[in-house]
Structure formats: structure tokens, C-alpha cells
Amino acid sequence: MLDMTGVTSFYGSSPVLQNVSFSVPRGAVLSVLGRNGVGKTTLMRTIMGLTDRATGTIGLGGRDIRAEPTHRRAELGIAYVPQGRGIIGRFSIRENILMGSFARPDGKRVIPPLVFELFPYLGDNLNRRGGDLSGGQQQQLAIARALAADPSVLLLDEPTEGIQPNIVEQIENIIVALNREHGLTIVLVEQNVRFARRASQHFLMLDKGRVAAQGDTALLTDELVHRHMMV
Template identity: 40%
Template structure:
């Protein structure tokens, strides 16, 4: 896989908030269908990375490429339409809209007929079938996260960027989210870039895990440590 052309490539990326630098020349790549996790303590730049890739924060230096083409500085809408899905921390569903209408909003990014997209999504997210007429804001936190993921996948992205998807969610739905993400990756060839602090979740979903420290990728977790939670925790503590 490493010899193939990356789907998403970040080179020497620098970004921050005003005059406060956060990303310090960060580089990484994600290949088609690959699931990559990023571990790091709060304040190390995990959310900043995803916000910069999607142009919700400006890039001060470096380059972001998708499918071999530069998207540095493109608008968030252009980036979304190119095939990059983004589920931010806090989910940001439309609480006043029904579950069905939330999903329909996501369908606007797909080139397929809405009925086909919704049928596929509800097969992947069966829990949502019972809530289609319910307001998004009336769902539990875990159900809202499932809705946010489903809405994102309605756009048929080639890669999904996920920011702390397990935050504040009950364990039973965390497991369901992990299973759903892996199923989507396999059935759709979906790539995933995941920032997360839940070690069990990141180990369950990811094929590779990178350590983010002070705005830079400092190391990659060895393959034999990927599913050893104690060793993974030791790597996380070093970040």
C-alpha cells in the first residue's frame, strides 16, 4: 500500500489560531481504503489538523493534496464536494430537523439518486430507521453521532475525517460505531482519518496509528503494538 499514490497527502503543514502556531510542519498520508488513527494529548493539534485539511482554518504554509491534486486554500464546500467527508467534534447535526431531513442534507453532495443513497445508508445504520421522523436534537448523544456519521456518508465521500467521535457516548454505541465504520470501509472502499483518545476504539478501527506531539507526527505505533492496549497506552503517554 505504501507504494501506491496516496488518496490524501499532507506535506509540511503549518496552521494555528491568529499568531498562535499549532501545526509545526506536519506531514502524513492516507491511502485509498486505509484507516489511520492519530493519538495525542489535548492541545497537540489533532482538531487543528482536521480543520486545516478541510479549510475551516487557513493554512499558513505547506500543502494538502487529494487524489494527487492540491486542495490547499480551497473552500470547505469545494473540499466537501471533492470527496472529503468531515464529522467535527460535537457532531453539529441540525437539531431542529428530523433524522430523515438531516440525511437528505447529506445527500446533496452525492451524485446518485437520493432514494438509492438513503436505502444504502439505512442498511448501514439500521438503528436510525426507527427515528426517521424524530428531531435530531431529541436523540441521545450516541444516536446523534450515528446520525452525523450517516449524514456524512450520504455524500459518498472517499475519505472521512473524524474528530473525537466517542466523546461523551455510551459504550454500547461506541462499539456499534466502530463496527459500522469498519463495515463502511470494507464495503465502500472508504478511507478514514481518525483523531481519538479512546484507545480501545482507535485500536478497533485503525490499521495504522500515528502519534501527534506539539503539532508534529513524531512516530508510528509498531504493528505488533496496535491491539495491545497497555503498549498503546504507553505510546500515548509519551505523546
Template identity: 50%
Template sequence: MFTVTGLNQYYGGSHILRDVNLHIDKGSCVCLMGRNGVGKTTLLKSVMGLIPIRSGSIELDGEDLARDPAAARARKGIGYVPQGREIFPGLTVEENLRVGLTGRRDGSKVIPEDIYEFFPVLKEMLHRKGGDLSGGQQQQLAIGRALASDPHMLILDEPTEGIQPNIVQLIGDIIIRLNDEKGLTVLLVEQKLKFARKVGRQFYIMDRGHTVAEGRMDALDDTLISEYLTV
């Protein structure tokens, strides 16, 4: 179970996140939605310890992570795929994947074989530099790197952004498989409504730094879409 309670975050004097609450059951897949600039990426970075929070709790399986550094949160089982992928362009695919191994709790130095099962292109391009890959291939690498840490929970920030349609479909299928077959808890920020409805079981909507709506994905109706999601 993953919960965020009463989370507040500031940039200078600006109150960016305002008493944000999330509750994600173990093994669920939740889509965090909302227009640009409402605080979604800031929330994910706060959850990962990449930016400080003013107050609130962030709990994974009952343990409060709010004061832990980012590396400790990774070692406690949270894998993170940031917006823009942020792979290391000068390292090979294999070297990028090995970076993910540093977050493993069991100390293993072996890249899990199922990463190559999910993303065969990574095995084919194992010795290619990350910067030589296409955008879709880099996104697969970023997800693979996060999975290398053997996380209990996977957080993805707009995994379909700038990706060609066939790779978007592949990534959606993989998220569903990770969720269904491995019981991996997933939280993702997603702007594409069709994709969110495909992979998500539940949704949260943010507006002006607040969580303003939540529910099962089939309860995401035209009224909510019109009020909070359409541009």
C-alpha cells in the same frame, strides 16, 4: 491516496501546527492520536478548510485542496464528522441526512439506502427532531449525514466521545465495514486506545503541533503510549 505535506497553521502569533505530514493510502484506516491540546482537531479543521493554513499542501488523489473552500472539499469526496457531532437539532433526522446530499458529486437527491442498513435507528426515527435523539443516536446521524455525500474519504473527530459502550462497539463495527467492504479511506482522531487498535490499520501520533510517530497499529508499543498518550 491522501497526503498532507509541510502544513503550518497559526492562531494569532501562536504557531499551532508545525510542518505536519500525513500519508494515508487509499482504503486504509488511520488513527490520529495524542494528548489533549496537541493540535489534532486543528489539523482536521485545516484539512477540511474550516480554518486557514499558512503553508503546506493537502492532496486527495493527487489534487491539491489547500486553497479550496470547505464546500468544495466535500464535493471532491471528503466526508467530515466533527467533534461534538454538530447535527441540526431543529431539523428531523431525514432533513439532517438531506443536508449531506448537498455534497454529492452526482447531484442525487435520494438518501442512500445503505445508511439505514448501517444505522437502522435512523430509519425508525426518520421524522424525529435531531435534538430529541440521544448522544449515541446523534453520532450515528452525524456519520450517516457524512456518508450521504458518497465520500471517498471519511474523517471523524473523536466519534466515541460521550457515547455509551454498546454504541461505541456499533460505530467501531461500522467503520471496519466501511473500510473493508466499501474501500472507504478513514482518518479518525481517537483517544480510546482499545477502540483505536480495533479499527485502525495505522497510527500517527501528534505532540505540540508535530507528527512525532507513525506506523502500523501493531507497532504502537508501551514506550510510545507512555511517552505521548498516557495522562
């Protein structure tokens, strides 16, 4: 469904990712792991075409999208929930969600019923300003905005970071449900190894911008975690 082959990605003249290759099967979850600063967010931004330059191949459903601009990648079915969420505080919940619908290939400007099913609080408070929400509610809103694009691939960059503990489990359960019940292919940047093991079928470990290890999640051993994630 989504793959990279020999991708090197640059900010300016500096390569941040170097010769990265991986593949995510349709309907699977890939967890991207590693210490801070090793290129995990850059990987997500590279998939979306948000770095200065990239070489190699980025494939979506067998099509090389590396030359496509960001908005076209979104229209082709990739939705991105960035670290920090990117909510527009002065916009209402409704307006924030509908922003995602501009990437829908059918041109519809609607909030999908799935959003109301997964996030009843958002559905009950559509006129509330995004900036008035808690961190956990804003994360829910960011995921809802991504779902409004009707994506086939969902990129989630540390979706439980900085969220109150009582909402973390809710968001984890929603991510699992989006994959297992609704068939979304997901790339998940995650520091919580317990959740990565629960949610994903595959993992990719980055170290200094390179692939240090990858494979089925059953191969994500404590030794690998200690070697590449412990400070």
C-alpha cells in the same frame, strides 16, 4: 489517497500544527492519537480548510487542495464528522441526513441505502427531531449525514466520545465495516488505543502540534502510548 506535506496551520498568527506530513493510502484507516490539546482536531479542520491559514501541501488523489474552499473539498470527496457532532436539533433525522447530500458531485438529494443498512433506527424514525435523540443516536446521525455525501474519505473526530457504553461497540463496528466492507478511506481521531489498534492500519502520534511518531499500527507500542498519551 490523502496526504499532507510540510503543513503548518494557523489560528490568527499562531501556528497550531507545525510541519506535519503523513500519507493515508486509498482504502486504509489512519488513527490520529495524542493528549488533549496537541492539535488533533486542528489537523481535521486543516484538511477541511477550516483554520485561518495553512502552508504546505494537502493532497487528495494526487491533487493539491490547499487553495480549495471547504465546500469544494467536500464536493471532491471529503466528509467530516466533527467532535460534538454538529446535529441541527430542530431538523428531522431526514433533514439532517439530506444536508450531507448537498456535497454529492452528482447533485442527487437522496439518502443512500447504506444508511438504512447501517442505521435501521434512523430509517425507522426519519421524522423525529435530531435534538430528541440520545448522544449515541446523534453520532449515528452525524455519520449518516456524512455518508449522504457519497465520500471517498471520511474524517471522524473522536466518534465514541461521550456515548453510552452499549452504543460504543456498535459505532466501532460500523467504522470498521465502512473501511473493510465498503472501502472508505478513514482518518480517525481516537483516544481509545484498543479501538485504534483494531480499526487502523496506520497511526499518527501528535505532540505539541508536531508529529511525534507515525507508521504501521503494529509499531504503536505501549511505550509510545505511555510517552505521548499518559498525563
